[in-house]
Amino acid sequence: MMSEQRPFGELIPFSxxxxxxxxxxDEIKRKETIHLTxxxxxxxxxxxxxxxxxxxxxxxxxxxxxxxAEDTYGAGKFDPVELQSIGIxxxxxxxxxxxxxxxxxxxxxxxxxxxxxxxxxxxxxxxKADDTISIYKPVHPGENVSPKGEDIKExxxxxxxxxxxxxxxxxxxxxxxxEEVKVYEKPKVGIIPTGDEVVPLDEELKxxxxxxxxxxxxxxxxxxxxxxxxxxxxxxxxxxxxxEEIKKQSKDMDMVLFSGxxxxxxxxxxxxxxxxxxxxxxxxxxxxxxxxxxxxxxxxTMVFGMPGYPTSCLxxxxxxxxPALRKMASLPPPCERKTRAHLDKRITSSLGRKQYMTVxxxxxxxxxxxxxxxxxxxxxxxxxxxKIPENVELVEKGEEVEVVLF
Amino acid sequence: MMSEQRPFGELIPFSxxxxxxxxxxDEIKRKETIHLTxxxxxxxxxxxxxxxxxxxxxxxxxxxxxxxAEDTYGAGKFDPVELQSIGIxxxxxxxxxxxxxxxxxxxxxxxxxxxxxxxxxxxxxxxKADDTISIYKPVHPGENVSPKGEDIKExxxxxxxxxxxxxxxxxxxxxxxxEEVKVYEKPKVGIIPTGDEVVPLDEELKxxxxxxxxxxxxxxxxxxxxxxxxxxxxxxxxxxxxxEEIKKQSKDMDMVLFSGxxxxxxxxxxxxxxxxxxxxxxxxxxxxxxxxxxxxxxxxTMVFGMPGYPTSCLxxxxxxxxPALRKMASLPPPCERKTRAHLDKRITSSLGRKQYMTVxxxxxxxxxxxxxxxxxxxxxxxxxxxKIPENVELVEKGEEVEVVLF
Numbered sequence: 001m002m003s004e005q006r007p008f009g010e011l012i013p014f015s016x017x018x019x020x021x022x023x024x025x026d027e028i029k030r031k032e033t034i035h036l037t038x039x040x041x042x043x044x045x046x047x048x049x050x051x052x053x054x055x056x057x058x059x060x061x062x063x064x065x066x067x068x069a070e071d072t073y074g075a076g077k078f079d080p081v082e083l084q085s086i087g088i089x090x091x092x093x094x095x096x097x098x099x100x101x102x103x104x105x106x107x108x109x110x111x112x113x114x115x116x117x118x119x120x121x122x123x124x125x126x127x128k129a130d131d132t133i134s135i136y137k138p139v140h141p142g143e144n145v146s147p148k149g150e151d152i153k154e155x156x157x158x159x160x161x162x163x164x165x166x167x168x169x170x171x172x173x174x175x176x177x178x179e180e181v182k183v184y185e186k187p188k189v190g191i192i193p194t195g196d197e198v199v200p201l202d203e204e205l206k207x208x209x210x211x212x213x214x215x216x217x218x219x220x221x222x223x224x225x226x227x228x229x230x231x232x233x234x235x236x237x238x239x240x241x242x243x244e245e246i247k248k249q250s251k252d253m254d255m256v257l258f259s260g261x262x263x264x265x266x267x268x269x270x271x272x273x274x275x276x277x278x279x280x281x282x283x284x285x286x287x288x289x290x291x292x293x294x295x296x297x298x299x300x301t302m303v304f305g306m307p308g309y310p311t312s313c314l315x316x317x318x319x320x321x322x323p324a325l326r327k328m329a330s331l332p333p334p335c336e337r338k339t340r341a342h343l344d345k346r347i348t349s350s351l352g353r354k355q356y357m358t359v360x361x362x363x364x365x366x367x368x369x370x371x372x373x374x375x376x377x378x379x380x381x382x383x384x385x386x387k388i389p390e391n392v393e394l395v396e397k398g399e400e401v402e403v404v405l406f
Numbered sequence: 407m408m409s410e411q412r413p414f415g416e417l418i419p420f421s422x423x424x425x426x427x428x429x430x431x432d433e434i435k436r437k438e439t440i441h442l443t444x445x446x447x448x449x450x451x452x453x454x455x456x457x458x459x460x461x462x463x464x465x466x467x468x469x470x471x472x473x474x475a476e477d478t479y480g481a482g483k484f485d486p487v488e489l490q491s492i493g494i495x496x497x498x499x500x501x502x503x504x505x506x507x508x509x510x511x512x513x514x515x516x517x518x519x520x521x522x523x524x525x526x527x528x529x530x531x532x533x534k535a536d537d538t539i540s541i542y543k544p545v546h547p548g549e550n551v552s553p554k555g556e557d558i559k560e561x562x563x564x565x566x567x568x569x570x571x572x573x574x575x576x577x578x579x580x581x582x583x584x585e586e587v588k589v590y591e592k593p594k595v596g597i598i599p600t601g602d603e604v605v606p607l608d609e610e611l612k613x614x615x616x617x618x619x620x621x622x623x624x625x626x627x628x629x630x631x632x633x634x635x636x637x638x639x640x641x642x643x644x645x646x647x648x649x650e651e652i653k654k655q656s657k658d659m660d661m662v663l664f665s666g667x668x669x670x671x672x673x674x675x676x677x678x679x680x681x682x683x684x685x686x687x688x689x690x691x692x693x694x695x696x697x698x699x700x701x702x703x704x705x706x707t708m709v710f711g712m713p714g715y716p717t718s719c720l721x722x723x724x725x726x727x728x729p730a731l732r733k734m735a736s737l738p739p740p741c742e743r744k745t746r747a748h749l750d751k752r753i754t755s756s757l758g759r760k761q762y763m764t765v766x767x768x769x770x771x772x773x774x775x776x777x778x779x780x781x782x783x784x785x786x787x788x789x790x791x792x793k794i795p796e797n798v799e800l801v802e803k804g805e806e807v808e809v810v811l812f
Contacts, residue, residue: 037637039626040626091603093614150781159787168782170622171782174618175782177611197497206500208517223446376581380565
């Protein structure tokens with residue numbers, strides 16, 4: 001039986017919806033230990049203190065000759081100092097040589113400094129004749145030498161909690177010999193397709209049926225924002241079925257997205273299920289596309305009823321759900337590519353609703369490609385979108401707009 | 407034995423190095439078929455043509471009543487038209503009802519239109535008394551109806567070759583019922599740590615040894631730019647060993663990064679190995695940090711000798727290697743987060759070398775954190791970097807710079 005058809009309640013402004021969502025969500029504090037090679041883009045769950053020095057020993061910073069600096073003080077372009085080379089130190093060698101007055105040793109970049117030496121003369125200002133090395137330029141103590149711990153000291157806090165790991169931080173962890181690292185767990189997001197007409201991709205369509213689109217767009221959006229998606233099987237529209245699913249999901253997940261039936265009647269069932277298990281925070285947002293969005297909380301888990309139309313669903317996901325996901329994951333807002341273009345067509349908007357208008361770009365011209373909220377191609381074939389604020393009803397042809405690229 | 411120490415050849419300008427690399431690299435054209443749930447960020451290797459209509463049938467676009475539009479023409483606010491409801495059509499139903507003159511059927515958004523009906527009157531402008539439905543507003547033919555194929559037509563090219571897949575395109579593929587998609591293979595990048603002093607993270611450091619940093623930073627950089635990293639074990643410095651490794655790698659990989667010993671002597675060995683197997687394109691770039699970068703080609707595979715110092719290696723990777731990787735992967739340049747800040751310290755640069763200066767940000771102030779190219783913390787503890795062009799020797803305190811955030 002079709003449930004009674006009810007219109008939406010009062011729509012809330014877009015910014016209020018964002019606020020209500022963000023104040024309901026906390027950063028995930030659960031931790032896990034992962035291998036360094038899997039750590040890119042993850043977020044440190046604790047300060048990282050080094051238990052070694054980097055470099056772990058004093059080393060040569062140039063290819064050349066390790067010397068006592070004072071032995072070189074008289075050296076000049078036409079008046080070299082001559083030192084006796086007593087050996088060669090390669091990178092990786094265990095240091096065994098000791099330099100006495102008048103001596104030096106050939107040394108490679110990265111090789112440990114020999115005892116007794118306090119500087120390196122670079123090879124370009126030397127001349128070699130058997131074991132006699134002519135030095136044409138003096139060095140001061142410490143010159144061309146990297147002291148032990150120059151980069152990192154034992155006991156130093158090298159990286160701070162909540163740091164997002166990019167290649168440089170991965171490098172710092174490797175330098176400290178850390179094969180594993182403690183990070184926050186990714187937020188767990190249940191994605192539940194609903195709707196009696198929706199079938200999974202591996203089935204043949206029967207008359208009246210369509211393929212499940214939203215659970216795939218939502219999964220890819222969730223996974224590319226530092227979160228883990230758990231895509232469920234299609235739940236058929238029934239109050240009991242929905243309640244069972246909400247109970248199960250709210251126990252296991254940090255967020256649940258019901259991605260199905262957009263119609264008022266489906267939503268009513270989800271509202272009824274939510275009200276009986278938890279709290280409905282809002283239903284209906286002044287957002288286009290994306291009006292019929294439902295948000296509730298059950299046992300501390302955020303539950304969303306997403307619009308059923310693919311474009312509405314994805315637009316809502318990007319502008320309402322994504323900020324919450326990234327907050328949960330302790331990630332900064334996503335990087336946006338932007339460009340400016342001139343609108344090639346006059347556009348009327350819905351006064352009072354924040355609108356995201358998709359466009360195709362050609363040179364510095366932007367052509368609206370919005371069809372209707374049912375059409376996934378109005379996003380899939382667009383290059384980006386621009387925003388039309390709530391209080392704007394009309395954007396004139398030729399007006400310059402800021403396009404956020406997909 | 408330490409090989410003879412040779413200085414660099416002539417350094418080439420940074421932009422010339424980029425050009426030489428980019429003209430040597432082709433987009434990978436090998437294809438693979440992957441599951442839709444793994445397809446985010448991948449690049450289509452062929453046009454995608456739909457073999458079905460989306461939606462696959464004419465459907466209601468509103469909750470309401472399916473009618474013959476002409477039956478409603480006289481309807482008005484105070485003068486409703488009355489129609490007999492002969493049934494209910496849910497989403498997912500196989501259509502079986504036929505609407506005759508004077509009849510209508512309750513219909514849900516997304517449900518198939520019944521035969522005989524050509525419009526939907528939305529529920530808000532109707533009143534129901536048993537099976538008698540009062541219609542208070544006329545509709546025109548096609549109103550609130552989504553025609554079959556409104557979004558996608560059978561035989562239509564929906565997505566074009568070389569399209570990067572974001573959630574919207576994933577959605578379009580799902581709408582067409584495509585569980586799998588043909589994409590370009592990811593570029594394969596061999597990453598070979600070298601250097602007698604370098605040990606893997608799972609070993610204890612002996613005196614004179616340091617941990618392998620570069621293969622980890624390079625792996626994470628490669629993997630976060632649409633490519634597949636194959637991290638090898640540390641190759642000890644020997645000409646024969648290097649030649650063997652280059653031969654093996656150039657057969658299997660699209661690009662090889664030797665990430666180890668940066669010193670002139672190590673590089674000479676790599677140069678010798680490269681010259682004997684292929685062509686050396688350049689050695690030494692006017693880039694800071696990153697001068698001692700070596701580029702050659704063996705059997706069509708790009709082979710790089712990366713600087714050994716972690717910061718030099720990573721800086722080179724980000725500004726010389728990354729553009730090549732993304733070209734091979736058919737990806738656009740990466741998205742950069744930028745901000746403007748005032749330099750809090752006067753900086754002298756190396757005239758003639760393009761310099762990337764790392765900074766920490768505090769409000770709108772930028773503090774240089776560059777230590778020396780050996781220090782990975784000079785990048786790991788920085789918030790971003792700004793560029794100093796080749797022809798600039800000095801940046802004054804207080805000057806505004808554009809900082810690219812990490």
